[in-house]
Amino acid sequence: MGTKASGEVCGECGGRTYLIERRGDRAHARVCTCSARCGLCEGRGYAYETREETFSAKVGPKRYEVLVPCVCQHRARRIDHFNTVGLPSVAAHASFENYRAFNEAQDRARNGAMHFAHHYAKGGVNKGFILSGPVGTGKTHLLAATLKHLVLEVGLEARYVEISLLYATIRRGFQEGKSGGEIIGPLSDVEVLAIDEMGKGRGSQFEMETLDELIARRYNAGRTTLFATNYSLEPERKSVRTAAPSGYRTTEDAKTAARDVELLRERVGERIYSRLCEMCSFVELPKETPDQRRMRQELDVRPGPPPGGMRGPGR
Ligand SMILES: Nc1ncnc2c1ncn2[C@@H]1O[C@H](COP(=O)(O)OP(=O)(O)OP(=O)(O)O)[C@@H](O)[C@H]1O
Ligand SMILES: [Mg+2]
Ligand SMILES: [Zn+2]
Ligand SMILES: [Zn+2]
Known part of the structure; x- marks a missing residue:
């Protein structure tokens, strides 16, 4: 085979x-x-x-x-299960092998995810990870590569959810008369859950309560959860470190610098953040990490042969 x-x-x-x-x-x-056609059992x-x-x-x-x-x-069975994980089609071809590291943090992110996937202890305690970084830096890519390996190579049960879709699903479930617990239940119990876009949303009471319940349930059960977020994992705003030598910056500049680092801790609140600290290893990609979507777009618009120029005559 x-x-x-x-x-x-x-x-x-x-x-x-x-x-x-x-x-x-x-x-x-x-x-x-x-x-x-299976050569071992001949079907x-x-x-x-x-x-x-x-x-x-x-x-x-x-x-x-x-x-x-x-x-x-x-x-x-593994393939059937993979088709219920919920990975988005953009991540269909994502693997550890085709992930490129442009800096040390991306290298750490890939190695961390790979180590997690390859050394996952079935039925044991497995610390998850959170990837934080700018857009298009391969966070969803690494979550997908990890879940693919766990489901197809290790045979685990896993789910992927994008947080805003999760909120929307629960809201819809409510309208259909289901309870939040009914919808959160399967996500609380699945062996490995990947939550993408952590911290996104309006931060409404409904959203915060939903997230709190999901994280608390997984935390209490000692289950493994992976996350990706655009928000910073720093516990505090680095207003001191981001500031230029004093005298060169106006207070307005300092305020802008503080505003552009939004912290996950502030987005999800202390209760959730505290649990994340125990559940996960943190990897933060620096602000200057290149956006692969833009890099591809730039390659596409670079002068080159006209579209169709590679085709043979008469087509
Ligand atoms: N470091 C990388 N190596 C290879 N491909 C990458 C890398 N980073 C991103 N990509 C590719 O670029 C596209 C966007 O990546 P992805 O969706 O993983 O980004 P993201 O970090 O999750 O962004 P966002 O914060 O917007 O969700 C995908 O097709 C992905 O495979
Ligand atoms: Mg993403
Ligand atoms: Zn083949
Ligand atoms: Zn067989």
Whole structure:
């Protein structure tokens, strides 16, 4: 599986046996054609496994064969599960390998996420992480790469939610007569939850209570949660450090500098922030980290061959 009869690795899935594609607004996984027919069980779904056990001391250990679900069944389950995680289609191709680090903090962010994913202790205590940084710096990319690995390679249950969509879903649920708990329940219980855009929203009482309940429930149960945010993780405003040598700055400048660093702590409140400190390692990407969406756009508009110029004649 994942390899051709010749022993060559499949060029389409790189030997992973599954592919992740964009489908509507979601990232969607499916079994690669190279593995559609399982070579181990020939499509039966079960395979024999040899076991050894001692039933009687006189006879000694005996070997016998049992029918167990084939690996292709486990894979099918993981793929089905992946399709309920809720990853956005823009993150379909996100991986640790195609994440580029432009600075030391991005390097730390990638290594931290990779270490977390590769060393996740099933059923154990796993400290999550929060990625904070400017737009387009790959925060959602790393959350997606992490969840992909956990779900498809480790076999965990995970969910991804964008915070404003979560609030909207709960509000809609309320209108349909559901309680907040009914909607938050599954998110409280899932093994790994990634909350994107933390701190976003209007900060209404409803939003704060929803978030508080979700975080408190996960915290109390010792569950692992990952976050991404555009807000700073600093506990205090760095008005002293961001200020130029005294005498060069007006008080107006100082006020502007303080205003442009918005703190997550102030956005989510002390109760939540305090729990986050215990639940997660913090990685903050500096303000000058390049926005990949803009970098791509700039590459696209650079002078080059006209659109379609690469095509052959008569098309
Ligand atoms: N460091 C990076 N290496 C490779 N690709 C990147 C990197 N940063 C961003 N990208 C790509 O750029 C696009 C935007 O990235 P992403 O959505 O992860 O940014 P973000 O940090 O979550 O931004 P926002 O704060 O706006 O949500 C994605 O297609 C992503 O794969
Ligand atoms: Mg994002
Ligand atoms: Zn393949
Ligand atoms: Zn099989």
